[in-house]
Amino acid sequence: MTKALEKYYDRITNLKSEEMILNMGPQHPSTHGVLRLELITNGEIVVDVIPHLGYLHRCFEKHCESLTYPQIIPYTDRMDYMASMNNNHAFVMGVERMLGIDKEIPKRVEYIRVLVCELNRIASHLIAIGTYGIDIGAFTPFMWCFRDREHIMNMLEWASGARMLYNYIWVGGLFYDLPVGFEERCKEFIDYFKPKLVELDELLTQNRIFIDRTANVGVLPLDVAINYGVSGPMLRASGLKYDLRRVDEYSVYPEIEFDIPVGKGEMGSIGDCWDRYKVRVDEVVQSVRIIEQCLERLTKELKRDKEFDPRAKLPRKCTPKAQDFYVRAENPKGELGFYFIADGKREIPFRVKSRGPSFNNLSVLSEISRGAMVADVVAILGSIDIVLGEVDR
Numbered sequence: 001m002t003k004a005l006e007k008y009y010d011r012i013t014n015l016k017s018e019e020m021i022l023n024m025g026p027q028h029p030s031t032h033g034v035l036r037l038e039l040i041t042n043g044e045i046v047v048d049v050i051p052h053l054g055y056l057h058r059c060f061e062k063h064c065e066s067l068t069y070p071q072i073i074p075y076t077d078r079m080d081y082m083a084s085m086n087n088n089h090a091f092v093m094g095v096e097r098m099l100g101i102d103k104e105i106p107k108r109v110e111y112i113r114v115l116v117c118e119l120n121r122i123a124s125h126l127i128a129i130g131t132y133g134i135d136i137g138a139f140t141p142f143m144w145c146f147r148d149r150e151h152i153m154n155m156l157e158w159a160s161g162a163r164m165l166y167n168y169i170w171v172g173g174l175f176y177d178l179p180v181g182f183e184e185r186c187k188e189f190i191d192y193f194k195p196k197l198v199e200l201d202e203l204l205t206q207n208r209i210f211i212d213r214t215a216n217v218g219v220l221p222l223d224v225a226i227n228y229g230v231s232g233p234m235l236r237a238s239g240l241k242y243d244l245r246r247v248d249e250y251s252v253y254p255e256i257e258f259d260i261p262v263g264k265g266e267m268g269s270i271g272d273c274w275d276r277y278k279v280r281v282d283e284v285v286q287s288v289r290i291i292e293q294c295l296e297r298l299t300k301e302l303k304r305d306k307e308f309d310p311r312a313k314l315p316r317k318c319t320p321k322a323q324d325f326y327v328r329a330e331n332p333k334g335e336l337g338f339y340f341i342a343d344g345k346r347e348i349p350f351r352v353k354s355r356g357p358s359f360n361n362l363s364v365l366s367e368i369s370r371g372a373m374v375a376d377v378v379a380i381l382g383s384i385d386i387v388l389g390e391v392d393r
Contacts, residue, residue, distance in 0.1 A: 008050065011040070018042055022374070026055050030135045030378040033388030037365075037381070039374065046377060049369045051362060056388040064352035069095045069318040070171055072352065077165035079336075079356060080390040082127050085120035085156070086331045088169035089113055093250060094327030094338050095171045098320035104313055108302040109173050110252045112310075115186070115294040116156060116168065118287040122193075123152040124332035125280045125287075128385040132277060133204055135382040136213045141204045148196055151189050158182065172313035183299050190288055190295075197285060205281060214277060215268030218368045218380035222271065228367070229360040232334025233279045234384060237263035238271035244330035256293050258286045273383040280385070283332075318347050333357040333385055356390040 012021070022039040025031035034055035040048040063075050076091045077084035096102040130145030153163050158179050160168035168175045204210055220230070222238040235242060243260045245253040261282030263275030322344030328337040334357025341351040361384050369380050 011048065011050075015040070016042075019047060024377065026052075030382065032131065032381070032386055035362075035386070035388055035391070037377065039377065041374060044373050044375075046369050046372050046374060049366045049377065051365060053388075053392055055392070057392040058389055060354060060393045061352060064349055066348065068347040069320075069349065072349075073170065074165065074167045077167060078389055079354065079393060080124075080331060080333060080358065080387045081164055082387055083120050083124040083332045084164060084166045085113075085116045085168060086124075086329065087336065088166065089117050089251070090327060090329035090331065090336045091338055092169050092171050093329065094325060094340055095318060095320070097327060098323060098325050098340060098342060099171070099315060099318065101172060101313060101315065105172070106308070106310075106313070107252070108177075108298065108308060109310055109313075111294050111297050111302055112174060112178055113169055114251055114253065114256070115291060115298070116159060116166075118290045118294070119152050119156060119186075121332045122284050122287045122291075123149045123156075125284050126152075128280055128332075129200070129204070129277065129284075132382040132385075133210070135378050136210060138204060138207070138210060141200060144196065144200060144203075148193060151192070155182070155186060155189065158185075170311070170314060171318055172311070172315055174310035177304070177308060177310050178298075180304070183295050186291065187295055190291060194288065197281075197288075201281065205278065211267050211274060213376075213379055214273035214383070217268075217273045217372065217376050218383060219269045220271040220276075220364060220368050224364065224367055225271070228364040230334070230364055231357050231360065232331065233283060234276055234334065234361050234364075236261065237275040237279045239263055244328060244335060248328065250329060256290050258289050261286065273379050276383040276385075320344065328355070331357060333387070333390070334361060354393050356393055358384075358386040358388075358390040359393070362386050362391055 020041050022041050024037040024039055026034040026036040036052040038050040038052060039046055058078055060075055060079060064072050073088055073091060076087040079087055126145040126149040130142040133141035157163045159182060160166040160175060220238050222240055225235050225238045239262055241260045241262050261279045263270045263279055267274045320342040323342050325340045326337060328335050336357055337355035339353040340349055343350045369377055
């Protein structure tokens with residue numbers, strides 16, 4: 001028996017007389033999927049939280065042992081299925097670097113990749129913001145966020161043929177160039193979406209009830225966040241300006257201007273639930289800036305050309321040299337990493353280990369829930385923004 005299991009059984013079998021075990025999930029509307037939280041409570045106060053995983057195991061890493069690199073791409077979609085484009089991008093970048101073709105990718109392809117990834121980032125954050133509102137009792141923001149996300153899904157379906165699981169970014173290029181008129185339609189969406197962000201801010205961000213439910217709740221100190229391997233908006237909400245799009249400068253992000261929002265403790269403490277929510281709202285604004293710059297480049301300097309072939313750089317055979325290689329990217333939920341072991345003989349990787357941000361971010365739940373009310377656990381879990389398909393890889 002492992003030390004973790006020994007500690008768990010010891011904690012459960014030695015409950016104090018005033019303590020009680022309460023199960024939240026796995027069938028619960030606020031666990032954002034099939035997640036079971038075992039709460040140890042003293043009245044309404046949470047003494048400890050023990051997450052139980054394994055209800056939605058995707059077998060991703062096992063699939064990778066018998067599929068070629070291009071065949072794995074559709075399976076990356078199914079990890080964080082709210083941000084499939086970003087999953088595709090991270091995986092494909094790793095394969096391209098192992099093959100040594102990452103510098104040969106055409107600029108138009110790179111800008112299209114960033115464009116669709118940022119659209120998907122907005123869609124993911126709208127899900128996080130909308131479901132967070134409904135977790136706490138605000139129904140209208142949920143409907144507004146889903147209404148606006150629908151426009152993004154329509155555009156990504158137009159580009160890739162799928163609404164959620166895209167398989168659009170391929171090793172060496174793209175499934176297809178953007179459809180004719182896509183840039184214009186995307187610009188129309190941005191013009192429509194900007195005022196909607198202001199409305200959402202007025203409705204939820206400054207709402208007194210929402211602030212009371214989230215400010216000074218689930219405070220995550222920066223040192224704890226770093227020790228637990230927390231990344232993405234959760235880490236930045238604790239005050240650290242750390243974004244892999246700036247740190248690693250992958251793709252064409254170095255050529256694009258955008259800010260990195262961080263938590264400031266405006267309504268409570270730095271790193272509380274309100275800060276985590278606000279960082280995501282601010283990131284949507286920055287993604288809009290990135291999309292506008294991508295559209296400008298794609299319509300002026302990198303115009304559509306009949307001779308342009310987004311599949312021109314696709315390798316005939318994906319057989320990297322024998323190596324161990326780690327690639328990472330800034331996904332909507334944090335650092336998504338892939339650790340490859342290639343034997344240099346086959347198109348099938350010897351091993352692919354995935355580092356999903358939701359898993360690490362969820363691991364800190366026990367730390368920031370102790371001493372909270374049972375009702376606050378819902379607010380804390382919602383502020384983490386997990387997808388169980390990425391937790392149970």
